[in-house]
């Protein structure tokens with residue numbers, strides 16, 4: 001359901017008739033934030049968390065554009081732009097709407113190896129996809145984000161940026177840089193009323209994490225490592241991203257939000 005099923009009008013204190021959807025921030029039927037009239041760009045909307053988020057935002061009334069190397073299947077009214085963030089991005093993003101109310105950057109890597117088996121090329125590739133790709137996309141979108149006077153940018157880090165985990169040196173280095181980018185950018189863009197926040201998930205059941213969850217034994221061990229007893233789902237993470245994009249989060253910026261089943265902060269007895 002992309003729209004409310006019928007229009008409800010009410011009068012304001014001056015006696016003007018207004019659609020209820022322009023006043024109520026949540027859709028009463030889904031209890032979701034209302035994204036009617038908002039344009040959101042999701043880089044990496046073809047699978048995993050980005051795909052889940054695209055579906056959620058379409059349901060909440062947003063105009064969604066996804067950009068990735070492959071086209072997402074079954075995404076209803078979403079627009080699609082072919083894009084590889086390891087290549088120049090300006091031309092590929094030139095047909096976006098003039099105003100963007102939200103930008104989400106999903107591309108990421110999981111290249112887990114002992115430190116002495118990681119090459120400079122591995123570190124550079126992780127940095128290129130996780131950090132420079134985000135830098136280039138944000139720069140290309142900045143004029144459109146400024147137009148909206150209240151845009152939200154959401155980036156993805158990992159629990160491993162702040163919690164030491166074996167074999168994570170390359171991805172932790174790249175995602176820590178991304179967190180630094182986000183907090184500094186949040187300060188710089190605050191005068192344009194652009195909010196920049198980061199979600200730091202723990203292991204989440206997406207194609208990216210397929211190898212880590214490829215057997216019942218691995219899944220069970222990963223479930224047990226999390227205080228809440230399970231790995232994450234794309235829906236767990238997408239819900240947080242939708243919140244950070246919404247008007248309900250209009251006073252939240254420069255934050256790193258751990259969505260990790262308690263892994264980063266808890267050690268239950």
Ligand SMILES: NC(=O)c1ccc[n+]([C@@H]2O[C@H](COP(=O)([O-])OP(=O)(O)OC[C@H]3O[C@@H](n4cnc5c(N)ncnc54)[C@H](OP(=O)(O)O)[C@@H]3O)[C@@H](O)[C@H]2O)c1
Pocket residue numbers: 043044045046047048049050051067068069070071083084085086105106107108109129156157158159200201202203204205206207208209
């Ligand atoms: N899943 C986890 O366990 C986990 C844990 C911690 C953090 N995270 C972070 O969460 C974010 C989302 O991860 P996910 O699990 O949803 O990953 P995913 O299922 O692999 O989805 C990644 C998306 O990014 C796109 N993408 C990848 N490389 C790209 C490129 N070079 N150019 C353009 N698009 C590209 C992919 O589309 P195409 O392949 O079609 O281009 C896909 O749509 C990532 O930043 C990841 O680091 C995930």
